[in-house]
Amino acid sequence: MALAEQAKRVADEFGFGPDAVNKAVKEFIREMDEGLLQEGTELSQIPTYVTAVPNGTEKGLYMAVDLGGTNFRVCSIQLHGNTTFSLTQNKVAIPKELMVAKTSQELFSFLAKQIETFLKTHHEEHYTGFLRRRNTIGSTQEEEIFNLGFTFSFPVNQIGINKGLLMRWTKGFDIADAVGKDVCALLQTEIDALGLPVRVAALVNDTVGTLMARSYTSPGKTGTLLGAIFGTGTNGAYVEKLDKVTKLTKSKNSGDYDKSTGEMIVNTEWGSFDNSLRTLPNTPYDKELDEKSVNPGIQMFEKRVSGMFLGEILRLAIVGLLKDPTFPLFRDENSAQNDVHSTTQIHDNSPLYKQWGLDTSFLSICAGDTSPGHRMIRQTLDKDYGVSAVSAEDAEAVRAIAAAVGRRAARLAAVAIAGIVINTGRLDSAKGTATTEQKEGINPPRGDVELSEDDVIDIGVDGSLVEFYPNFEDHIREALREIESIGEKGEKRIRIGIAKDGSGVGAALIALVAGKLGLSVSPKPGIIWPETRVHIAWAA
Numbered sequence: 001m002a003l004a005e006q007a008k009r010v011a012d013e014f015g016f017g018p019d020a021v022n023k024a025v026k027e028f029i030r031e032m033d034e035g036l037l038q039e040g041t042e043l044s045q046i047p048t049y050v051t052a053v054p055n056g057t058e059k060g061l062y063m064a065v066d067l068g069g070t071n072f073r074v075c076s077i078q079l080h081g082n083t084t085f086s087l088t089q090n091k092v093a094i095p096k097e098l099m100v101a102k103t104s105q106e107l108f109s110f111l112a113k114q115i116e117t118f119l120k121t122h123h124e125e126h127y128t129g130f131l132r133r134r135n136t137i138g139s140t141q142e143e144e145i146f147n148l149g150f151t152f153s154f155p156v157n158q159i160g161i162n163k164g165l166l167m168r169w170t171k172g173f174d175i176a177d178a179v180g181k182d183v184c185a186l187l188q189t190e191i192d193a194l195g196l197p198v199r200v201a202a203l204v205n206d207t208v209g210t211l212m213a214r215s216y217t218s219p220g221k222t223g224t225l226l227g228a229i230f231g232t233g234t235n236g237a238y239v240e241k242l243d244k245v246t247k248l249t250k251s252k253n254s255g256d257y258d259k260s261t262g263e264m265i266v267n268t269e270w271g272s273f274d275n276s277l278r279t280l281p282n283t284p285y286d287k288e289l290d291e292k293s294v295n296p297g298i299q300m301f302e303k304r305v306s307g308m309f310l311g312e313i314l315r316l317a318i319v320g321l322l323k324d325p326t327f328p329l330f331r332d333e334n335s336a337q338n339d340v341h342s343t344t345q346i347h348d349n350s351p352l353y354k355q356w357g358l359d360t361s362f363l364s365i366c367a368g369d370t371s372p373g374h375r376m377i378r379q380t381l382d383k384d385y386g387v388s389a390v391s392a393e394d395a396e397a398v399r400a401i402a403a404a405v406g407r408r409a410a411r412l413a414a415v416a417i418a419g420i421v422i423n424t425g426r427l428d429s430a431k432g433t434a435t436t437e438q439k440e441g442i443n444p445p446r447g448d449v450e451l452s453e454d455d456v457i458d459i460g461v462d463g464s465l466v467e468f469y470p471n472f473e474d475h476i477r478e479a480l481r482e483i484e485s486i487g488e489k490g491e492k493r494i495r496i497g498i499a500k501d502g503s504g505v506g507a508a509l510i511a512l513v514a515g516k517l518g519l520s521v522s523p524k525p526g527i528i529w530p531e532t533r534v535h536i537a538w539a540a
């Protein structure tokens with residue numbers, strides 16, 4: 001069989017057709033409802049205690065930190081009071097050894113040190129002034145303390161605005177002693193150990209921050225419905241009717257929350273959708289990836305969708321093929337067609353032979369290289385992956401399999417988006433998310449859109465996949481059109497917009513309100529926000 005045909009056979013293993021998509025959407029909706037009723041379900045459906053889309057007219061300086069899957073970002077946000085703000089940020093890669101550190105203290109002290117460095121670099125006067133006053137007068141002023149929003153992009157059982165117990169690690173992190181602990185307290189302890197003028201005022205999932213940030217900038221009249229991340233990991237937070245969140249409203253142990261909007265933002269933790277594999281596809285490569293992961297059996301949706309895993313799925317598929325002597329990939333039969341007319345060789349140290357050796361960015365390169373001969377793919381295989389003298393046929397075979405892995409991820413992403421759009425009833429009604437805008441009669445100018453504003457269902461997204469994988473949104477849209485209760489008409493109503501780095505901005509704004517209300521002193525969940533528009537002005 002020719003290489004191209006055999007590659008197509010492997011690519012077909014990643015097929016996820018319209019029937020499979022529709023079946024998965026039904027399961028997603030079932031799990032959404034189940035998660036709103038009780039604890040311990042596949043979709044965690046975590047109430048966030050945030051009950052309206054936030055806004056801020058205040059002036060002041062706030063901080064946010066964001067522990068994602070790959071980087072740790074520290075930023076400060078200066079609110080100018082006229083609906084604009086500027087942001088200064090620092091980003092460091094999280095050292096791999098800290099992701100699996102023996103104690104949580106090792107990770108959290110590293111985070112606190114990054115905050116200290118940031119303060120010394122970007123707010124030196126404020127910081128040294130604080131230290132001077134503390135050392136000379138022995139006391140400090142409340143105004144000198146930065147309220148900090150902590151974006152923590154892992155599943156947390158939120159029990160207050162700045163209190164949340166870690167449920168489990170994801171995305172390759174594995175530090176046993178942190179599970180069950182309040183992550184805000186872990187960070188505060190290390191901040192205090194360094195004597196920094198910083199108070200952890202609010203805990204936010206990155207999807208919630210994305211939803212907030214998108215809501216400020218969305219050109220629609222209706223508030224944003226969903227904030228979603230398709231990056232190293234994947235997840236979504238959406239606006240749910242409060243009376244459906246019965247595990248919160250019927251519980252005697254839940255904290256206080258504002259009931260006036262009748263809505264609450266719920267963090268789905270959809271990375272663990274269908275862990276029992278009722279509807280998710282399961283190729284031999286998915287199975288192998290899961291078995292060798294730090295958390296077998298969980299985050300099964302995430303393991304098929306997000307950036308941390310797609311490269312590894314492709315790597316396992318390629319390595320599987322290389323083990324098959326009848327499969328002509330990277331073999332001399334094709335070498336006549338390569339540029340250098342030498343034999344194709346895979347270096348013994350090729351990252352292709354190492355777990356996690358193939359970066360998901362390679363899938364983006366494959367999807368983006370439509371040139372005849374696939375020069376980019378061949379060069380990358382040579383330069384980054386130790387495969388020299390790759391032929392055009394080899395590159396085409398790799399490209400076909402990579403495209404199938406990426407397309408399947410996008411079609412799965414559509415399942416989650418569709419589940420939320422359908423189950424919240426947004427397709428049936430023209431009613432948007434509650435904001436206090438309606439209450440206060442403020443109608444800020446919004447940008448032009450083709451659809452009637454009342455019909456738009458707005459979704460904010462962020463993460464490396466949506467940002468860098470070519471046509472990710474197109475593949476999502478193709479699948480959305482195939483979904484029975486969405487179809488072409490419904491798909492047109494769904495507006496997907498990037499909320500770049502929104503999670504940091506969202507966290508800072510929540511910290512602002514939490515600090516203002518004194519929630520950080522006496523943690524009390526439940527926020528309601530005054531409506532205004534905030535434009536993001538990025539500083540270097």
Ligand code: BGC
Nearest residue numbers: 153154155170229233234235
């Ligand atoms: C985490 C979520 C997070 C998502 C995106 C997942 O692994 O469980 O809390 O929102 O990654 O960062």
